[in-house]
Amino acid sequence: MxxxxxxxxxxxxxxxxxxxxxxxxxxxxxxxxxxxxxxxxxxxQTESEKAEDIGREVLKERKRERDACLKQAETKEERKECKRAYKDG
Known part of the structure; x- marks a missing residue:
């Protein structure tokens, strides 16, 4: 067999x-x-992927700075200024 x-x-x-x-x-x-x-x-990684990663990191850092600014703001006007200073776009 x-x-x-x-x-x-x-x-x-x-x-x-x-x-x-x-x-x-x-x-x-x-x-x-x-x-x-x-x-x-x-x-x-391609160059465009590296650039996207860097862009994401920059946006994260700006959001952290904005959140810290808002946390330290004591008045409504200071909070508006933080939002204006860290506005996206």
Whole structure:
């Protein structure tokens, strides 16, 4: 039973053209290469992504400063001034 399976597999590979057999053999390596490329892409940043990250950090810092200003403000006028000073846009 086992020997007939081995013979059948051997005959099947012999019947396949070299092109198909080479695709079957190289497919796992190509898939692994794709995974590596995807992992490298996931760990690198483009210039625009870096700029977006910097922009987010700047906005967070401005919000912290605004919140601190509002917390220290004692009058309604001081709070308005804080909002004016740290207005988005």
């Amino acid at each position: 086992r020997s007939s399976s081995i013979v059948l597999i051997t005959v099947a590979f012999a019947m396949l053209s070299g092109c198909v057999a080479s695709k079957i053999v190289t497919a796992p390596f190509k898939a692994a290469g794709t995974v590596v490329e995807t992992a490298v892409d996931a760990t690198t």
